[in-house]
Amino acid sequence: MTLVEFRVVGACLVLCLLHLPVMAQDSGYEIGLGKSVNDWLTLGGYFSTEYEKSSDVDQLQLDDVAVMAYGEFSNRFSYLLELESVNAYVANLERDTTSSNFPPTIERLYIDYKRSDHVSVRVGKQITPVGYWNQQPINVLRETSSNPRFSKEMVPKFLTGIDVHGFAPLGEDLTYHVYLQNSRDMDEANINIKPVSHYGFALAKQYGKGWRIGGSAGQFKEAMGSTSSTRTFTRYWQANGRFDNERYSLIAEGIINSESAVGAGRERSKAVYVQGEYRYRPRHSLISRLEYFHDTGVTVPERIGILGYSFRPVFPVSLKFEYQWHQESSYNRFVSSFSVLF
Amino acid sequence: MRIILLLLSIALVSVAEAAEYAVVVARNSPIEALDSERLRDIFLRRRSFEGNIPLVPVNLLGEEAVRTQFESQVLQMDRGQINQYWVTSHFQGIKPPATQASLQSIKTFIERVDGAIGYLPISMVDDGLKVLHEF
DSSP states (O other), X not given: OOHHHXXXXXXHHHHXXXXXXXXXXXXXXXXXXXXXXXXTXXXXXXXXXXXXXXXXXXXXXXXXXXXXXXXXXXXXEEEEEEEEEXXXXXXXXXXXXEEEOOOOEXXXXXXXXXXXXXXXXXXXEEEOOOSSGGGSOSGGGSSSSXXXXXXXXXXXXXXXXXXXXXXXXXXXXXXXXXXEEOSOOSOOTTOSOOEEEXXXXXXXXXXXXXXXXXXXXXXXXXXXXXXXXXXXXXXXXXXXXXXEOSSEEXXXXXXXXXXXXXXXXXXXEEEEEEEEEEEEETTEEEEEEEEEEEETTSSSXXXXXXXXXXXXXXXXXXXXXXXXXXXXXXXXXXXXEEEEEO | OHHHHHHHHHHXXXXXXXXXXXXXXXXXXXXXXXXXXXXXXXHTTSOOEETTEEOEEEEESSXXXXXXXXXXXXXXXXXXXXXXXXXXXXXXXXXXXXXXXXXXXXXXXXXXXXXXXXXXXXXXXXXXXXXEEEO
């Protein structure tokens, strides 16, 4: 597909999708909820496109294309499969070149067993149950197109292993996760960190309808030469808090990592972000985020400020624009995205 | 005269505040009562059991008064918030509760399916059903 064809197809797709809610209503299908075939099979998926412009990047990409299948075999057993193509199509507008990467990878594949509300077990490849951002990783469900560095570099985004979770018996609104991985990832393409082992726990407490706080701690060991040839063993401590009402949302997450390297000392890195969203009209919101990231291996900590706007004609269709200010101004950039969950 | 007026106004207030709808299970269910917080968790599918009993929540299709009343009083959410919740849950592989097309089919569903729980006008509650919560 040439760049011109990509633009034409993309424009047609956007127009069609903006009318999708109307078309979908006529057919009885509700966008964002998948197509339920029967109890044991619901089909769905999502995609996102992203445009990025900075001093040295001018790029349009079909960022994620994914299909999902999930269902329930009984009251106690269920499963989920998600296949995803990352960077499926990238058009470099500055150099007038294109590239594609359609072969999908296994994003998630797991089976759930519910013994009770206090004990459920998830086995397989799953999202690591740490914090908020990590558990809502797809563009259409997020408030901004970009991710904080917190979510990309500090904790393995995925876990191939077992997670025991549920409501803690100690408190009505206290939930827990205890998770363990003792193998390589089921599919190492498109993952941020490639651990060979990972274990930890997470707790979250809901206060009324608006407030939620939580935290997690764990450690993981990376395969040599995966993301860094020297980093091998990392411990992390993470905390998060969130407030929501009809008009505002406020989210904050922070993490400290302690990394030990082969033949070198221990390094610490820390990251924190605070994000506010103001829904000033139905379907329209303004978002701002402040991020701080400091790796002891790097002399200057990074500070990032983001101002964004989000428009959702319906919740599962999202059009977003943002501008990022970095401490190093050459990294400043404009990002926009269009994403749909179907 | 004043006493009569006072009694009359108390009676009127009582009538105005009387619950119209009830959350019900089959008469033979061991569940005796559930508060609105627990019902919210069950109908949002955050919880699936009461004790060791697997629960099967059922919703009325569409936007009939009984459903909107249930959503606003028990779930404490409007339809937009509920849709947003289920879209997010779809990504987690969780579907909304099953639906039935009419109040009569909800009643039949609750009577026939083990663990079924739903809501009906109080006027439809008979000996085959047990009231857990009124709203």
